[in-house]
Amino acid sequence: xxxxxxxxxxxxxxxxxxxxxxxxxxxxxxxxxxxxxxxxxxxxxxxxxxxxxxxxxxxxxxxxxxxxxxxxxxxxxxxxxxxxxxxxxxxxxxxxxxxxxxxxxxxxxxxxxxxxxxxxxxxxxxxxxxxxxxxxxxxxxxxxxxxxxxxxxxxxxxxxxxxxxxxxxxxxxxxxxxxxxxxxxxxxxxxxxxxxxxx
Amino acid sequence: xxxxxxxxxxxxxxxxxxxxxxxxxxxxxxxxxxxxxxxxxxxxxxxxxxxxxxxxxxxxxxxxxxxxxxxxxxxxxxxxxxxxxxxxxxxxxxxxxxxxxxxxxxxxxxxxxxxxxxxxxxxxxxxxxxxxxxxxxxxxxxxxxxxxxxxxxxxxxxxxxxxxxxxxxxxxxxxxxxxxxxxxxxxxxxxxxxxxxxx
DNA sequence: CAATAAAGTCGACCGCGTTCGGTTTTCTAT
DNA sequence: ATAGAAAACCGAACGCGGTCGACTTTATTG
Numbered sequence: 189x190x191x192x193x194x195x196x197x198x199x200x201x202x203x204x205x206x207x208x209x210x211x212x213x214x215x216x217x218x219x220x221x222x223x224x225x226x227x228x229x230x231x232x233x234x235x236x237x238x239x240x241x242x243x244x245x246x247x248x249x250x251x252x253x254x255x256x257x258x259x260x261x262x263x264x265x266x267x268x269x270x271x272x273x274x275x276x277x278x279x280x281x282x283x284x285x286x287x288x289x290x291x292x293x294x295x296x297x298x299x300x301x302x303x304x305x306x307x308x309x310x311x312x313x314x315x316x317x318x319x320x321x322x323x324x325x326x327x328x329x330x331x332x333x334x335x336x337x338x339x340x341x342x343x344x345x346x347x348x349x350x351x352x353x354x355x356x357x358x359x360x361x362x363x364x365x366x367x368x369x370x371x372x373x374x375x376x377x378x379x380x381x382x383x384x385x386x387x
Numbered sequence: 388x389x390x391x392x393x394x395x396x397x398x399x400x401x402x403x404x405x406x407x408x409x410x411x412x413x414x415x416x417x418x419x420x421x422x423x424x425x426x427x428x429x430x431x432x433x434x435x436x437x438x439x440x441x442x443x444x445x446x447x448x449x450x451x452x453x454x455x456x457x458x459x460x461x462x463x464x465x466x467x468x469x470x471x472x473x474x475x476x477x478x479x480x481x482x483x484x485x486x487x488x489x490x491x492x493x494x495x496x497x498x499x500x501x502x503x504x505x506x507x508x509x510x511x512x513x514x515x516x517x518x519x520x521x522x523x524x525x526x527x528x529x530x531x532x533x534x535x536x537x538x539x540x541x542x543x544x545x546x547x548x549x550x551x552x553x554x555x556x557x558x559x560x561x562x563x564x565x566x567x568x569x570x571x572x573x574x575x576x577x578x579x580x581x582x583x584x585x586x
Numbered sequence: 587c588a589a590t591a592a593a594g595t596c597g598a599c600c601g602c603g604t605t606c607g608g609t610t611t612t613c614t615a616t
Numbered sequence: 617a618t619a620g621a622a623a624a625c626c627g628a629a630c631g632c633g634g635t636c637g638a639c640t641t642t643a644t645t646g
Contacts, residue, residue, distance in 0.1 A: 196642095197594085221632060232596035234635080243633065272585065299502045303494050307561030315560065336586045343575050344584045350553030350576075351546065361514065362506030376542050377549075384583020385543045386471065387535045395612090396624085420602060431626035433605080442603065588646095595640070604630085611624070616617100 201239050203229040208250045216292040217247060244300065248310045251297055255314060258286050259321070272329040276378055279325070280352045281371055287356065288367060295360055302353065319345050344381075351377045400438050402428040407449045415491040416446055443499065447509045450496055454513060457485050458520070471528040475577055478524070479551045480570055486555065487566060494559055501552065518544050543580075550576045 207228035211220040222243060226233045240246045266278050287294035301311045322345035329335055335344070355374045358364045364373055406427035410419040421442060425432045439445045465477050486493035500510045521544035528534055534543070554573045557563045563572055 200594095222634080223632080226596095233633095234596050234598095235594075237634070238594065241634095295502050295504075299498050301560065302501060302556040303498045303559045304561075305494075307559070311560050312562060315562065334586060335584060336582070338582075339579070339584050339586075340575075343572075343579055346553075346572075347550065347576055347579060347584070350550055350556075353553065353556075354545075354549030357501040357549075357552075360502045360506070361500065361510050362503075363511060363514065373542075373545075376539075377546055380538070380542055380546060381580060382583055382585030383535070383537075384581060385534060385538050385546070386581030387533060399624090421604085422602080425626095432603095433626050433628095434624075436604070437624065440604095590643105590645080592643070593641080596638090598636090598638105600633105600635075602632090606627105606629080608627105609625080611622100613622070614620090616619090 197239075200229070200231060200235070203231070204236060204239055204246065205249050208246050209253070212247065212250050212293070217296050218292065244305075247296065247300075251310075251314075254290075254293070255317070258283060259317065261286075262321070266325075268325075268328060272326075272334050273375070273378055273382065275325060275329075276322075276348055277371070277375060279321070280348075280355075280374060283352075284356065284359075284370060285367070294356070298353065298356060298360075315349075318349050322348055347381055348378065351381060399428070399430060399434070402430070403435060403438055403445065404448050407445050408452065411446070411449050411492070416495050417491065443504075446495065447499075447507075450509075450513070453489075453492070454516070457482060458516065460485075461520070465524075467524075467527060471525075471533050472574070472577055472581065474524060474528075475521075475547055476570070476574060478520070479547075479554075479573060482551075483555065483558075483569060483573075484566070493555070497552065497555060497559075514548075517548050521547055546580055547577065550580060 204225060207225045208220075211224055211228055222236055223233050225246065226236055229236075236246075240249070262279055262282055265282055266275050268275070270278070297314075301314055304311050319342075323341050326335065326341040326344050330339070330341060335341075352374065355364070355370050355377070358373065359370050364370050403424060406424045407419075410423055410427055421435055422432050424445065425435055428435075435445075439448070461478055461481055464481055465474050467474070469477070496513075500513055503510050518541070522540050525534065525540040525543050529538070529540060534540075551573065554563070554569050554576070557572065558569050563569050
């Protein structure tokens with residue numbers, strides 16, 4: 189009943205995550221080996237696998253915090269009175285600027301969110317987080333009559349999210365080189381999504 | 388001047404690609420080791436790296452053929468007289484069905500196309516291949532008055548492409564489980580892209 | 587307080603992608 | 617034909633993610 193064991197477990201777990209935040213943050217994901225993490229956390233290599241079954245899983249724990257921070261920034265910055273297009277651009281460019289500062293981190297996260305090796309709860313949670321934020325934003329816009337009657341907020345949210353991820357992809361694959369072109373592309377695509385393509 | 392050397396090089400290169408097509412096709416990318424490829428091609432492990440600097444690169448050579456085939460199928464099946472939405476769905480569902488039959492292959496390819504470790508020409512080529520096909524298709528539709536006046540075929544093509552890739556992503560991440568839901572989602576998103584979201 | 591079970595720890599070890607250095611084969615110039 | 621240079625070849629060796637089984641620490645039971 190003493191919980192000495194449970195206590196220790198929690199401490200060790202935290203130590204590993206702390207090591208991950210330190211080292212992933214400094215050197216990036218690929219350049220940090222499990223042994224590095226183990227050493228930094230003061231445990232043996234094998235021990236890590238008693239807490240996380242894969243390096244990827246450690247990465248996800250690390251992500252949790254980063255993502256939370258980035259969404260906090262969003263809710264503080266986006267002006268709910270601005271025009272819809274402006275709101276969307278503010279939201280996504282904020283996220284994008286974060287990604288540009290953590291290119292490796294972002295690439296790895298996006299890969300795992302978009303095309304995970306094995307479907308996992310965490311990836312879906314992150315996506316859902318985006319979709320919820322967007323849906324709410326769209327819902328407000330709808331209430332102000334800025335949307336078509338027939339428009340479905342859920343699938344509209346999905347569209348914007350996918351176009352955003354697509355712009356990131358364009359940046360990562362070298363299709364667009366600098367921040368400005370990404371912003372321009374995003375604006376164009378969003379505009380087009382609002383206006384519609386067909387006649 | 389005899390070219391014995393050059394001849395051999397070409398043969399070896401082909402042997403490696405042939406081995407890749409065999410083994411990647413049979414067991415998939417991850418389950419095929421470089422040593423397997425080397426053995427199948429009848430060369431030493433190190434030799435492979437005289438021809439390809441990375442396993443990924445071998446994969447891309449392999450992709451070249453597969454992608455070519457899949458586009459051939461597209462141009463044979465899509466009916467240029469059908470309504471635009473129908474054409475788009477036919478095109479993409481054909482590609483998607485190919486992917487469902489080669490899940491690992493598709494995941495690997497999409498990862499590398501969307502978020503490559505290092506920006507590379509090949510990824511851009513494949514993307515461009517899609518965009519060109521779409522742009523032409525849209526151009527034809529425009530000529531028949533099926534598009535808005537102001538619509539820009541290039542960015543419209545980009546939208547559809549990104550929405551398509553996004554639907555694949557939804558399938559890979561487990562957001563949508565079966566082929567039918569992917570098709571439904573795609574139809575909904577395309578329809579929405581044509582009609583527009585805003586008022 | 588033993589004695590036994592259960593949980594946790596660890597580093598040697600495996601398989602794989604990639605690198606390296608020595609060896610063999612082909613080319614070139616006399 | 618032959619010596620020397622260049623290219624190509626190969627498998628041993630490295631680094632890394634992940635596994636295994638022996639060992640240590642904590643919990644449980646009578």
